[in-house]
Amino acid sequence: MSTAGKVIKCKAAIAWEASKPLVVEEIEVAPPKAHEIRIKICASGICHTDDHALGAHMAGMKFPVILGHEGAGIVESVGEGVTCVKPGDHVIPLCSPMCMECKACMHPESNFCIKNDVGKNVGLMLDKTTRFTCKGKMIHNFMSSSTFTEYTVVDEFAIVKIDPKAPMDHVCLIGCGFSTGYGTAVNTAKVKPGSTCAVFGLGGIGMSTVMGCKVSGASRIIGIDINKRKFAKAKEFGCTDCLDPNDYDKPIHDVIVEMTDGGVDYSFECIGNTDVMVSTILASHGAYGSVNIIGVPDQHARMTVDPMWLLTGRSVSGAFLGDYKAKESFPGLVKDAMCKKFNLGGLVTHKVSLENINKGFEYMRTGQCIRSVVEIAKP
Known part of the structure; x- marks a missing residue:
């Protein structure tokens, strides 16, 4: 009936x-x-x-x-x-x-x-x-x-x-989760082939971001999380390196800067933690780094930014739903998933x-x- x-x-x-x-x-x-x-x-x-x-x-x-x-x-x-x-x-x-x-x-x-x-x-x-x-x-x-x-x-x-x-x-x-992470890499940041990336937070959005970086041809993708149980999966999705900040006696962004000769080309914050957002900025290259904030913070959270972090050439962007116009783009993402593009x-x-x-x-x-x-x- x-x-x-x-x-x-x-x-x-x-x-x-x-x-x-x-x-x-x-x-x-x-x-x-x-x-x-x-x-x-x-x-x-x-x-x-x-x-x-x-x-x-x-x-x-x-x-x-x-x-x-x-x-x-x-x-x-x-x-x-x-x-x-x-x-x-x-x-x-x-x-x-x-x-x-x-x-x-x-x-x-x-x-x-x-x-x-x-x-x-x-x-x-x-x-x-x-x-x-x-x-x-x-x-x-x-x-x-x-x-x-x-x-x-x-x-x-x-x-x-x-x-x-x-x-x-x-x-x-x-x-939500996949389009947000994947889309921020391919649409918002427009990750280029051969580039270096750092992804802070390896949950559903972070892993989707890793996939977007890999599909875009990034040569080095560094995943950062305090949960080492996620590292094996992250490497399956495309991470070349996985770091736990608790393993180091210095800020993790300093570690990444040393690893990448001045900082990564693209960095992504996928948690919603303002302290991590600061690390995401500082892990990017000071002259041309592209910083992408994806995580949703607490309504009362605030972040202090030194203007010099930006005046030397960094750019900071936010993205919602990976900048996809969902009505137009989601059917194509479904087809890409069915074709095993990711x-x-x-x-x-x-x-x-x-x-x-x-x-x-x-x-x-x-x-x-x-x-x-x-x-x-x-x-």
Whole structure:
């Protein structure tokens, strides 16, 4: 029996309050309104940003909320006026949607739509309402997607159609972590063949950055992490050297400068730690180093920068979602993954059920995984 136009009762992992475990509850998901799409979520990665939000380290976070923003699924039904997808299409919800009409979307070097909820954390659809309720209470949306649920509803500008043959438990990572790291290397930094790179933090985003550096032809890729268990995997992805700062009696950026005759060509911060951001700047060559900040810091974190670090020739850039215009680029990334241009599936080291989602968060917090994926429904 078709569920189109009807309220769907399903399971979702709800964050009822900050810094508490998620609770799997039965929720009600209302039908999509005009220009909205309801999706059956098949798989979702667990990203550090989800944990960041859960800990209320993001300004304006609203609770209760259904987190998750790195998903893949199948269109269940569409609201009036939707033309970009139809029921049965395989899709990736977009945590950084693109209206393709605003000044930012139309700018050739921007992918940060003014209508998205990143940084605002309103936690609602564009019409300022939610499609989620539980026990009679409204449940907020997260980053325009909310993927820790069997069904979600997104606005039409927050979805992209993908190849139906793509493995959901792999391509869900394109929704955030992979595109962020890989794209920052190939799009933002534009790593050149034969260059040297330093990647600070070897989690899902850092490993994706390593892959981007390798695909771009970097000759030396230095991975930095305090968790040596990640080093073997990092070398599989392309690291030529792996360093643990705890092994040295001097700052790790000084070690890297000595290793690379003055500093690397490209450096990447993939953690969200302002002290590490400083090291990322100082590890780059003072005359021409390209510094790329990817990690999301605590809302109250601040960094002091000596202007001389920049006046000699360094450049510092930030990047969101790897500067990909997701509506245009994600289908191509899915095809590249299917053609084995990069080892996307290699990032998935742990899988958990929705009922065991808190275990997936534990794997991430303790550094046991590169990326944990929540298997929610079969395609």
